[in-house]
Amino acid sequence: MLLANLSNPRLGLQSIGILSLYDNNLSSYVIMAYESGYPEYGNILRFLKLNSDGNLRIYSSSKGSGTCTVRWTNVNNQCQVFGYCGHMGICSYNDTSPVCGCPSENFDPVDPNDSNKGCKLKREIRDCPGSVAMLQMDHTKFLTYPPENLNDVYFVGIFLSEVNK
Structure with a gap:
């Protein structure tokens, strides 16, 4: 895959915690990362956040728990x-x-x-x-x-x- 040929690249976080790259010039999405709890299902909510420290992270939280856990960090x-x-x-x-x-x-x-x-x-x-x-x-x-x-x-x-x- 040559990233220079991408026309409209965008990242997407699937509900099961897979971070993917999408583009019209790709035949399918490209998995960039997945969180450590993958493939947990059920009452797990996931979100992607670019923190103020410049690091991109995937978080997960059990519905109703009120707590978030870092499940993946772009730069360790x-x-x-x-x-x-x-x-x-x-x-x-x-x-x-x-x-x-x-x-x-x-x-x-x-x-x-x-x-x-x-x-x-x-x-x-x-x-x-x-x-x-x-x-x-x-x-x-x-x-x-x-x-x-x-x-x-x-x-x-x-x-x-x-x-x-």
């Missing part, structure tokens, strides 16, 4: 969700959950009350000697599209305009 490692920690943020894990932080002491959180909003430089690059700064970031994976190649070399420039003061 939350640190792999592009932009989860905002601009220039670094994602890592504590014992139980992802934590966002800044790459070094030269950065401050954009919002100290919400680490997911990213980081900003403490001072302008133009104030650095030669207007250049280097930062070694061990054990760091840059999320790119398409998936990064270990042989790639990335040169990243940070340009700050007068508007960002």
Whole structure:
């Protein structure tokens, strides 16, 4: 299947918890994912939600229970969700959950009350000697599209305009 040839792609969640891709150029739907409770029937309600953390999840709930359970997550490692920690943020894990932080002491959180909003430089690059700064970031994976190649070399420039003061 070549996804580039799709004319009007749309996702659909079947009542039994199967997430499918539909398009006029496909002879039938394509199963993209199914929730872990499939094929439970009966009093189970299911819904698909793109959460504020950028991750797509399938939930299920027994009718009348008032509780929802995550049954499928598109990206299991939350640190792999592009932009989860905002601009220039670094994602890592504590014992139980992802934590966002800044790459070094030269950065401050954009919002100290919400680490997911990213980081900003403490001072302008133009104030650095030669207007250049280097930062070694061990054990760091840059999320790119398409998936990064270990042989790639990335040169990243940070340009700050007068508007960002």
